[in-house]
Amino acid sequence: MRNIARLRDRSGFFSLMSGIFLISLLMPRSVAFAVGDLGWLNVKTDFGAVGDGSHDDTPAIQAAIQALGSTGGTVYFPPGTYSTTASLTVTNATGVRLVGDSSTASLIQPGGAVAGKPVILFQNGEHCSVENIGILGNTYGAPSAGIQSNSTREALHRQLSGMCLVSGA
The missing domain is CATH 1.20.5 (Single alpha-helices involved in coiled-coils or other helix-helix interfaces)
Structure with missing residues (x-):
């Protein structure tokens, strides 16, 4: 029984x-990301990025990165094309993850002001990653690098996965 x-x-x-x-x-x-159960910061819903390929999303993305603070976390890029007019900079942080949906769905499009500069710049960071984000070429002038790391820390670790770099036409 x-x-x-x-x-x-x-x-x-x-x-x-x-x-x-x-x-x-x-x-x-996308419901999981909208709920925020993962503790991720969403550049669109939390910081007002548009992701339409023409609006300057630099201030919103940079605000999301800075909101993580020095202890790190994840900034999520929902599908869209994010136009930037300056390098996206991660400074003095550990464990920052920039994560998109896929390298063909979440795209960063640097504008003319980024010519000769990196699209994403890590300054004195460690254990940071860029995942599933495509970086489009700059038709105004090539950036110096898609992703650049300047660090004096010994335990430096960068992870790139699901990346797609496309040259400008």
Whole structure:
């Protein structure tokens, strides 16, 4: 009799978990990021970036990076083309992650003011990463680098994954 009761309890648990799993499959992917359960900062919803390829998103993205502080965290770039007029700079921070949806969906488009400068600059940071973000070429003049790191720290670590660098036409 006890075994039957245990089996019934387990089957109820599995039914509940199956229901939660099926609901999660039906939810759009962006819902998890909008809720903020991951503690990520969203450049669009939290800081007002537009991501339409023409609006200057530099102030919003830089504000998101600075909001992380020196202890780091994740800045999320939802799908869009983010125009920049200056290098995006991460300074004196540990564990900063810049994360997009994919290298073809979350794009950074440097403008003319970025010619001769890096698109993303890490200054004295460690254990930082850029993931699933595409960096488009600059038609106004090539940047000096897509991503540049200037660090005097010994335990420097950079991770790049899912990156796509495209030259300007």
